[in-house]
Amino acid sequence: MYLSVVIPCMNEEASIPGLVTRLTQAIAPWKDRAEIILVDDGSTDATWKAIEVAQASCAQLVGVKLSANRGHQIALTAGLEAAQGERIFMLDADLQDPPELLVDMMFMMDRGFDVVYGRRSERQGETMFKKATAHLFYRFLNAMSDVPIPQDTGDFRLVNRRSLDAVLAMPEKARFIRGMFAWAGFKQVGIEYIRAPRALGETKYPFRAMMRFAIDAMTAFSTKPLKLATRLSFVSLLMATLMAVYVIYSLIVYQTAPGWASVVLAVSFFSGAQLLTLGILGEYIGRLYVEAKDRPLYFVSDDTRDMVPDVKRLR
Ligand code: UDP
Ligand code: MG
Numbered sequence: 001m002y003l004s005v006v007i008p009c010m011n012e013e014a015s016i017p018g019l020v021t022r023l024t025q026a027i028a029p030w031k032d033r034a035e036i037i038l039v040d041d042g043s044t045d046a047t048w049k050a051i052e053v054a055q056a057s058c059a060q061l062v063g064v065k066l067s068a069n070r071g072h073q074i075a076l077t078a079g080l081e082a083a084q085g086e087r088i089f090m091l092d093a094d095l096q097d098p099p100e101l102l103v104d105m106m107f108m109m110d111r112g113f114d115v116v117y118g119r120r121s122e123r124q125g126e127t128m129f130k131k132a133t134a135h136l137f138y139r140f141l142n143a144m145s146d147v148p149i150p151q152d153t154g155d156f157r158l159v160n161r162r163s164l165d166a167v168l169a170m171p172e173k174a175r176f177i178r179g180m181f182a183w184a185g186f187k188q189v190g191i192e193y194i195r196a197p198r199a200l201g202e203t204k205y206p207f208r209a210m211m212r213f214a215i216d217a218m219t220a221f222s223t224k225p226l227k228l229a230t231r232l233s234f235v236s237l238l239m240a241t242l243m244a245v246y247v248i249y250s251l252i253v254y255q256t257a258p259g260w261a262s263v264v265l266a267v268s269f270f271s272g273a274q275l276l277t278l279g280i281l282g283e284y285i286g287r288l289y290v291e292a293k294d295r296p297l298y299f300v301s302d303d304t305r306d307m308v309p310d311v312k313r314l315r
Contacts, residue, residue, distance in 0.1 A: 002033035004085030008075035026099035042069030097156035105158035114186035117157035125197020
């Protein structure tokens, strides 16, 4: 097997027929040595049915059905683990990432790159809010992260077997896959492309899911938030010293210590700071707990290739 295409799908019944058509055209040059893996991430619509229908007329297609919804990054991981190709191409089901870019990515890989990722030079059809938050997120993440993570990239990319194996060797449960590839190293290059609007269906990343995704990325690639508490403690020491000087001064000069306003301000500022640092600690501890439980990332309940064992476990 030369090329594996991996696509996570959650409630994408509308997208699948068009996706399969466009994809089979894009991979035509590698036709006999390619597989298309569609992972059904616990869809509640007829996604699995659509995959089975598509599979009937397209022998290269493999469907993998997860036992429940596990989220985009884990569904993608399930597909990557099932992939058998030497080169692995990842994209979303909604055709926001043009499959035709595969030819250019292949070209770059032929020139010795291990990872060729797509960089979004423009996002069409997305709300100002999504564009702005995504822009800020990638810049903030990079400022915090211990490894440089390419900005404005998604999971849309072509990777070779050795870089994929490096990522699959990482056992973590909170998986921020684009960051994991960055951390894995090897030779990487980006190709710019214009991100099209979603062809059909609607986004599976509402604001809450986006926040969770952002915090997952942040906690997985940086410990800097944990250091915030130490920094805040210096601010608090400084403020306490200044206030002490002020209180002693006014005691001597006015024979009384005025200033309930400063007390209220100090109390509310520091209770806010304490709750914030507690919250940050909680985010990290919660993730430690999930890692410590060490549950398998997913279970496969059905697959059309009959090659994945009944219960596929990670590690
Ligand atoms: N997805 C998934 N499981 C989820 C959420 C999303 O498999 O829990 C898939 C979805 O079907 C799509 C991809 O992840 O193929 C990206 O989702 P979407 O296009 O909705 O995200 P957006 O482009 O709006 O950020
Ligand atoms: Mg999308």
